[in-house]
Amino acid sequence: MAATEHPTQRPPLNRRLAVFGTTIFAEMSALATRTGAINLGQGFPDTDGPEEIREAAVRALRDGRGNQYPPGPGVPELRTAVAEHQQRWYGLGYDPDSEVLVTAGATEAIAASLLALLEPGDEVVALEPYYDSYAACIAMAGGTRVPVTLRPDAGSGTYHLDVDELRAAVTDRTRLILLNTPHNPTGTVLTRDELSAIAELACERDLLVVTDEVYEHLVFGAEHIPLAGFPGMRERTVTISSAGKTFSFTGWKVGWVTAPAPLVNAVRSAKQFLTYVSSGPFQYAIAEALRLPDSYFHALRTDLEAKRDLLADGLREAGFGVFRPAGTYFVTTDIRPLGEDDGFAFCRALPERCGVVAIPNAVFYDHRDQGAPFVRFAFCKGEQVLAEAVSRLKSLASQGRWS
Structure with missing residues (x-):
């Protein structure tokens, strides 16, 4: 040949x-x-985040914390800080030992969640326009993407979700809803009424929901409300966020999942065969970042x-x-x-x-x-x-x- x-x-x-x-x-x-x-x-800043957090990473490197493989679920300090953050800002309680998982940014968290929770042929309802990795991750998991379009309203200068259209998109093959709020690229922050309707639909149809909330602290004149806090949603919601957008260290790739233990265990089963672990010293720094004052x-x-x-x-x-x-x-x-x-x-x-x-x-x-x-x-x-x-x-x- x-x-x-x-x-x-x-x-x-x-x-x-x-x-x-x-x-x-x-x-x-x-x-x-x-x-x-x-x-x-x-979407990356052109300046670094807080100097004290950068120095915290340097200190971790020098002290030998995280220079070797960190624990698979993430270092305990960061898992505890993530749980504290969810309680502090949203009143959501999570066990740092069984209900928090550290990932290589939110992108890996999304990929691992979809690979873990989908079987080939399962349908995933996602709001379009959507971050481009969603489509690729659904495809890699063998799922079928079902888009529901956010509609622009030139008069108000905003985008809106048609809840009836969302409900109509759910079929007997739907496994989960993939939600992003605050929403990239439109900048929409879903309202309490919209989220309540999504929660009711998920409970009624027994759906899982994966929520990408990486822009949770970047809201202007609006309120970010995690879907996991609605009745019946904690046990069926995988909440994803990350440090990159909140602390302007996008290159560190430190993300996390919060969810009930069975869902975290499922996501970790997929995640361990992706990066296994990542960002060792940066995990310690982000643990300090999450505890910065209001x-x-x-x-x-x-x-x-x-x-x-x-x-x-x-x-x-x-x-x-x-x-x-x-x-x-x-x-x-x-x-x-x-x-x-x-x-x-x-x-x-x-x-x-x-x-x-x-x-x-x-x-x-x-x-x-x-x-x-x-x-x-x-x-x-x-x-x-x-x-x-x-x-x-x-x-x-x-x-x-x-x-």
Whole structure:
């Protein structure tokens, strides 16, 4: 056999993943690097988090804590801190020894949860637009994705969940609902009434719910309410969060799961064959971070709210339709007022046009046409960076449509 021949005609990548290709984040970040554009695509801060938490990681390294494999469920100090955090902020009690699991960021927590809880053919109801790893993880688990679309309301500048549409999406094959609030990319924070309806549906149809709550402390003029606190939901909810967004150390990849012991045991059974363990010294640092005073969390929220307003107001002045988010790092915009309707073409041309990178929302949809005219910008950057990006974006109004 010649060296260049392949032993089979089947492509190397399995068909469940082949449809996903390279993530849009990799594509747009590479475009930002090549053009020198301001990257408002990917959701990572351009400055580090609290100095005392960074020093806590250094101290753990020097003291030899976490330099070898940490315990599979996570170091006891962090598991205890996570349980304290859930009690402190939401009044939810979890046993740190049996109901908390530390993961390699929320992404691994989501993957492990879906791999553990799904059988091939199970249906997963997810709100679209959705974070792109959801689709890939459902596919890897052999599940079937059933999207329920959040609908934009240009009049109020917000997105809304149609609870009747959610209820209609549930069938006898539905195993779980995959929920994200505060919601990426729309910035929606589900209301108490919406969450109550979801809880009633889950109990009525005996569904599990996996909730991604990584933006729990990044809410503006709204209230984040964990679904696990609703009647009948604690025993059927896997709650996921992480340190990256709250403490601006996204590269540390420290996440966690809180759930009743049977669900944690199931997720841990899958997680142990993914990374097994990770982020040893950083786990000790995040244990300290979770115990920071309330003033830290309030200051973080105030800072990001100001940055949200700076970018949202600037985008509106630049001619975009703007959906002002109630949470997260992101502002979703409508490009149709600029004479455009193809978010992919718009984002791929934007770095050359005015030196800014954004993400087309259509990548977060099964129904691509629903997301076609919408584009997401991240505001978790320095104010000078955002001001410069706004200045550049304001040149669009005078450029006209391109083909």
